[in-house]
Amino acid sequence: MVETELPCLEEGEVSSSESSSSETSASSSGSRRLRKSKRNRSGRRRLRRRSTAVDPAPSSEILNVVEDSEGSPNQVRAIEVANPPTDAATITRLPGLSWKHFLRDLKAGESEQVCLLTGSDQPDVLANAVSDDTSSSRPKAAEPKSVREARFAAQSRQALQDSNNPVYSLARELEDIFPEKIPAELPAERGVRHETNLVPGSNYCVTRQWPLPRD
Structure with missing residues (x-):
């Protein structure tokens, strides 16, 4: 009886091992299929383009400025100014203004205001108003x-x-x-002598701008 039961047990063990190996192979093949399907799905995915739309900046801005006029106290008022361009391509296309044309327009009275725009970490924006009595005949150092x-x-x-x-x-x-x-005579001598040291072998350079009179 013992001998007859042993082969049965061995057969049962073999059958169980075969079933377990078949299950592991089936699970491994299933996992491979899942990986392949995931890879195929990931390869088929299309990348969506990110929206590069930027909120357009306002074309103008209201600033509080200090108006400094000659002969009158400073006044604070609000003005609307155009925002400067932010990209390099537009900045390089801006028309230039030479200082000669600027001075000519300023003296002719064609410029109503001269505004200096500064950063936020600096003092407030100043606007210097050009007075009507400014004329080109006024001396610069007056x-x-x-x-x-x-x-x-x-x-x-x-x-x-x-x-x-x-x-x-x-x-x-x-x-x-x-x-x-201003005294009528020179100040007293202090004993200071000034002397020019020449290079050895050189002489003073004497230039004649007009003919000397003959003796």
């Missing part, structure tokens, strides 16, 4: 007399002394060179 007098008073010796400016001691030492009034 300024009110009161301004010149105030600047001259701030540089006087008394002002330097009152402000403890270190320049006062030097001005005191050279008082005879920079007097209050």
